Amino acid sequence: MASAAEGDVGAVAELARVLRWGFEELSLNKLAASLGATEQALRLIISIFLGYPLALFYRHYLFYKDSYLIHLFHTFTGLSIAYFNFGSQVYHSLLCVVLQFLILRLMGRTITAVLTTFCFQMAYLLAGYYYTATGNYDIKWTMPHCVLTLKLIGLAVDYFDGGKDPNSLSSEQQKHAIRGVPSLLEVAGFSYFYGAFLVGPQFSMNHYMKLVQGQLTDIPGKIPNSTIPALKRLSLGLIYLVGYTLLSPHITEDYLLTEDYDSHPFWFRCMYMLVWGKFVLYKYVTCWLVTEGVCILTGLGFNDFENGKAKWDACANMKVWLFETNPRFAGTIASFNTNTNAWVARYFFKRLKFLGNKELSHGLSLLFLALWHGLHSGYLVCFQMEFLIVIVERQATSLIQESPTLSNLASITVLQPFYYLVQQTIHWLFMGYSMTAFCLFTWDKWLKVYKSIYFLGHVFFLSLLFILPYVHKAMVPRKEKLKKME
Known part of the structure; x- marks a missing residue:
């Protein structure tokens, strides 16, 4: 079992090395200029389309593997995409994800945790807007960070709902309420999932965990017939x-x-x-x-x-x-x-x-x-x-x-x-x-x-x-x- 896991991790590392080499070989400035676009816009488009080979790799090699491998894959690929687009500014999202995990663990299922999350995550985002603002539309780290902000606020609310009596919740709230205690790796995988990190969409932690557990398929026991x-x-x-x-x-x-x-x-x-x-x-x-x-x-x-x-x-x-x-x-x-x-x-x-x-x-x-x-x-x-x-x-x-x-x-x-x-x-x-x-x-x-x-x-x-x-x-x-x- 250990050797199989090591092989999967090695495959992920090899995939990342090949992708990084390919990106470095591209002259993105020249290519963007020839297309009449900015380099940042081209990087964004490449990153969005990169989700397809990553999804295929996940389907064929990780779909029913151990949860920790899937979380690692999502975290590593999401961080790589963030670094490819925004360089060292990836630390902004990392900081907010880690602090959000600490808020959940230290404050628990309390309204204080929800309010702290809302105030901190929104304040961080607005401060980012303030310090990076120009008079034009720029693709910068605040673009995916606004998506992340909603994710983390929703995570805190769902975690809070998970501590309530189910009968006191609406059917919608019951569906999204988090009963367990998320680990840092789970929060990171949820936050950096490559299919939604840059421009969305929004989805709940519970829905993401169903994906990791192999429940989101129309053919139980097999990869989804979703091609x-x-x-x-x-x-x-x-x-x-x-x-x-x-x-x-x-x-x-x-x-x-x-x-x-x-x-x-x-x-x-x-x-x-x-x-x-x-x-x-x-x-x-x-x-x-x-x-x-x-x-x-x-x-x-x-x-x-x-x-x-x-x-x-x-x-x-x-x-x-x-x-x-x-x-x-x-x-x-x-x-x-x-x-x-x-x-x-x-x-x-x-x-x-x-x-x-x-x-x-x-x-x-x-x-x-x-x-x-x-x-x-x-x-x-x-x-x-x-x-x-x-x-x-x-x-x-x-x-x-x-x-x-x-x-x-x-x-x-x-x-x-x-x-x-x-x-x-x-x-x-x-x-x-x-x-x-x-x-x-x-x-x-x-x-x-x-x-x-x-x-x-x-x-x-x-x-x-x-x-x-x-x-x-x-x-x-x-x-x-x-x-x-x-």
């Missing part, structure tokens, strides 16, 4: 990657700041923002689809069976069809970065139930998300717009459903394509409006663009916020009138 599902997500990711690569030189956020953009007619400025707002999200879609394929290949994407068929969406961060076709803002929110949204709902929004106000809980959750993304004012403006748009969209939907006149008008079949076109135009125009602040970061940049289109998004939705209640009152009959009509 085809993984290749489907990879292929979809490659389609988005090609689309982004072809369009990125021609549709940029930098153009929004030019005099040429300002000199065009108002309608052109709006339409450019609409097209750019749709396209700019493709880089995120690409990364999430490719990494989801890695997670599926390892088995981490296994999500039980439905109608006798295995589901592989446990690590899905994108609902592509919904993203491309739904004409509502709520549809985009439900389809985009779904794992992070689910994390915020599970560990933040639902934990604010004691406030007794869903709108307040929603607003605080979006404030948390804005700070989690960074300290730039653009993030606050973007999530403020999301909050405003969602409230107005709910009001408008309620008005149309409850007003007999509007509901009858909305149900006219021949007008459905026209309604859909109008909805999609409004949807993506103001998605682009919100993303302008998100991508331009600093107030002087996004303010310049917003001035050029006369703060259209704020004027439009703030006006509707105050007008729609009066329209609702005028067009929706009172219950007494409805009873008479019945």
Whole structure:
């Protein structure tokens, strides 16, 4: 048994040596320049795609091996990827992982441990943002660290829940509650898992341990039959990657700041923002689809069976069809970065139930998300717009459903394509409006663009916020009138 384990460790070491040699032989600067990308962006792409050979190695050599070997493999490969991308700055994640383990061990299953974790991990991340901030989007150690921050906070909450009476927990909390005491190696393997370390997705410690224990497979006792599902997500990711690569030189956020953009007619400025707002999200879609394929290949994407068929969406961060076709803002929110949204709902929004106000809980959750993304004012403006748009969209939907006149008008079949076109135009125009602040970061940049289109998004939705209640009152009959009509 010992010789087999030594052989596995030797194989991992040999794999790492070969990969490191290959990386050193590449002239990444020249290659990145020839592709029109930065070296850091190229390193990120290489690292994401590197997950596939690592997943294949894991499937064929480690899937049912001893847990400590799997944790070592995940820790070593994750740290190697971190070092390849960020060099000695890998110490930031190492420090937070080790300190998080100590917090769990020394403070136990207490609310103090949860609050200490939240304050320390968020403070460390925000300090990282502060000391590394520039006016542009840079790929630096804070990028994977924001993913790690959520992982470690979730770990502390699940560990806390594990000390409670199961009957006092919701079914969701029972599913994620950690009953045992994680070792440092388990926490490290969970934190550095190569399929999710750089850009996500989020998953719980319990789900990760099921992977290590060989439970995440559709064929008990054998490696998961997940190759085809993984290749489907990879292929979809490659389609988005090609689309982004072809369009990125021609549709940029930098153009929004030019005099040429300002000199065009108002309608052109709006339409450019609409097209750019749709396209700019493709880089995120690409990364999430490719990494989801890695997670599926390892088995981490296994999500039980439905109608006798295995589901592989446990690590899905994108609902592509919904993203491309739904004409509502709520549809985009439900389809985009779904794992992070689910994390915020599970560990933040639902934990604010004691406030007794869903709108307040929603607003605080979006404030948390804005700070989690960074300290730039653009993030606050973007999530403020999301909050405003969602409230107005709910009001408008309620008005149309409850007003007999509007509901009858909305149900006219021949007008459905026209309604859909109008909805999609409004949807993506103001998605682009919100993303302008998100991508331009600093107030002087996004303010310049917003001035050029006369703060259209704020004027439009703030006006509707105050007008729609009066329209609702005028067009929706009172219950007494409805009873008479019945």
